[in-house]
Amino acid sequence: MGDLSSRVVIVGAGHAGGSAAAFLRQYGHVGPIVLIGDEPLLPYQRPPLSKGWLKGEVDAEGLQLKPSSWYEEAGVSLRLGGVVMGFNRGAKTVTLASGEHLPYDYLILATGARARALPIPGADLAGVLSLRTAADAEALKGALGPGKRLAVVGGGYVGLEAAASARALGSHVMIIEREPRVLARVACETLSNFFQDYHRARGVAFELNAGVEAFEGGPLGDRRGHITGVRLADGRVVACDAALVGVGAHPNVELAQDAGLECTGGIVVDLESRTSDPFVFAIGDVTHRPLPLYDRQFRLESVPNALEQAKQAAAAITGRAMPPHEIPWFWSDQYDLKLQIAGLPFDADTQIVRGDVSGAKFAVFHLKGDLVQAVEAVNAPPEFMAGKQLIAKRTPVSLEKLANSTISMKEVAA
The missing domain is CATH 3.50.50.60 (FAD/NAD(P)-binding domain)
Known part of the structure; x- marks a missing residue:
C-alpha cells in the first residue's frame, strides 16, 4: 500500500515533473507536493517550441501544462527559478542554492536533458x-x-x-x-x-x-x-x-550521481521508475529505463515516455496498480507532414515500405521475422495505429499483405 499523506518533492518542472504532480493528485495523494523548477516558468510543453512557438501560432499560455490557478487549488507548492544543489538520501532532504533544506518521504528526479x-x-x-x-x-x-x-x-x-x-x-x-x-x-x-x-x-x-x-x-x-x-x-x-x-542531448544525471545512485547513460530505473534507492524515483528524458518488449534498457526522449513514467512513479507512491506497459512512440511535424513512429527497430531483419513515398503518404515497417518491431508512418495514421497494436500484441503478419496497400491494415492485422 502507498502512503497517500507522504511528502513528495519533485526536482524538475518539465513535462515529466509537472505531470507527476498532477497524477499524484489524480491518484488520491493528499500529502504535501513540492515542485522545483530551475526555469521561472510554470511547467510547459516543449514539442511546440520548434514549431508553433517559432511561427507565432502558440503563446506562453498555450504552452502551459496546467493553468496557474491549478497549482494553488491542488495544493502543489511551486519553487520556480529554484536551483537544487544536491540531496541527502540518509537525511532525506533536498538542498537548494538558497541554503534551504526541504525534507521528503519520496523524491522524484525529473531533471531532463541538456543540449550537447x-x-x-x-x-x-x-x-x-x-x-x-x-x-x-x-x-x-x-x-x-x-x-x-x-x-x-x-x-x-x-x-x-x-x-x-x-x-x-x-x-x-x-x-x-x-x-x-x-x-x-x-x-x-x-x-x-x-x-x-x-x-x-x-x-x-x-x-x-x-x-x-x-x-x-x-x-x-x-x-x-x-x-x-x-x-x-x-x-x-x-x-x-x-x-x-542540434547534435543530441546529455541526460542531467549529476545530482543522482553525486548522491550515489546507479547511472549508466541515464539514471537507471525499474519498471516502476524507481532508482537504486527505493525512496527515489526518476522519470523522463534523464532515465535509462527497461523496455520489456525489446529485452533491454534504453534512454528515450519523448512526451509519451515522460507521461508513462510520471504515471508509474505516482502509482508506486500511492499504492495503485501499475499502468500497463506502453509501446514507445514519437512524432514530428514538418510543413504539412505528420510523422508518427511506434516501437524501435531493434533486431529487425526486414523492412517493408507500404504506400506511396512520392505522394508523401507511406509507412516503413521494421520486422523481425513476421513480427513488427517498429513502424515509421508519414501522413498514414491507419498504418501507425495498426502498427502500434501489432507491436504490442506480437501478432505475426503476412509480409505480402503488409506490402500491399490495397489490403486494409485491419485485414493485415487480422
Whole structure:
C-alpha cells in the first residue's frame, strides 16, 4: 500500500515533473507536493517550441501544462527559478542554492536533458543557439525572418522541425550534417531520403558528410562578438546570421550521481521508475529505463515516455496498480507532414515500405521475422495505429499483405 499523506518533492518542472504532480493528485495523494523548477516558468510543453512557438501560432499560455490557478487549488507548492544543489538520501532532504533544506518521504528526479554543445572555437559567440527551453526558442525566434540566414548544425528531428519553421518565416536555411544523411541515428534510409527531398523542394540547402571546425564571428559592440559563419572541415565557410546546434542531448544525471545512485547513460530505473534507492524515483528524458518488449534498457526522449513514467512513479507512491506497459512512440511535424513512429527497430531483419513515398503518404515497417518491431508512418495514421497494436500484441503478419496497400491494415492485422 502507498502512503497517500507522504511528502513528495519533485526536482524538475518539465513535462515529466509537472505531470507527476498532477497524477499524484489524480491518484488520491493528499500529502504535501513540492515542485522545483530551475526555469521561472510554470511547467510547459516543449514539442511546440520548434514549431508553433517559432511561427507565432502558440503563446506562453498555450504552452502551459496546467493553468496557474491549478497549482494553488491542488495544493502543489511551486519553487520556480529554484536551483537544487544536491540531496541527502540518509537525511532525506533536498538542498537548494538558497541554503534551504526541504525534507521528503519520496523524491522524484525529473531533471531532463541538456543540449550537447560543440567543443569548438566560437561556440560562445552570440547567435550560436540550441533549442531545449522556452528561452532558447525565444532567442531563435528573434533570429528568424525574411532574408535571415540560419545554419542548422545536425540533421535530427529538432533541426528539421526548426528548419521547416524557419522556411515558413522566410529565412534561408542550410542544414549541416556530418553523416551521409539526415536522421542517420534515428530513422531508416527511406525516411531520411524522403525528408531530405521534401526539405530541398522547399528551399532548404544541405551539406552532408560535413564536419564543423569552428564558428566564426566579428565584434558587434559586445565583447564576445556575433556569429557570421560556420567553418566546415574542408575550410569552406557557410555564412549565417545565427546557427542552431542540434547534435543530441546529455541526460542531467549529476545530482543522482553525486548522491550515489546507479547511472549508466541515464539514471537507471525499474519498471516502476524507481532508482537504486527505493525512496527515489526518476522519470523522463534523464532515465535509462527497461523496455520489456525489446529485452533491454534504453534512454528515450519523448512526451509519451515522460507521461508513462510520471504515471508509474505516482502509482508506486500511492499504492495503485501499475499502468500497463506502453509501446514507445514519437512524432514530428514538418510543413504539412505528420510523422508518427511506434516501437524501435531493434533486431529487425526486414523492412517493408507500404504506400506511396512520392505522394508523401507511406509507412516503413521494421520486422523481425513476421513480427513488427517498429513502424515509421508519414501522413498514414491507419498504418501507425495498426502498427502500434501489432507491436504490442506480437501478432505475426503476412509480409505480402503488409506490402500491399490495397489490403486494409485491419485485414493485415487480422
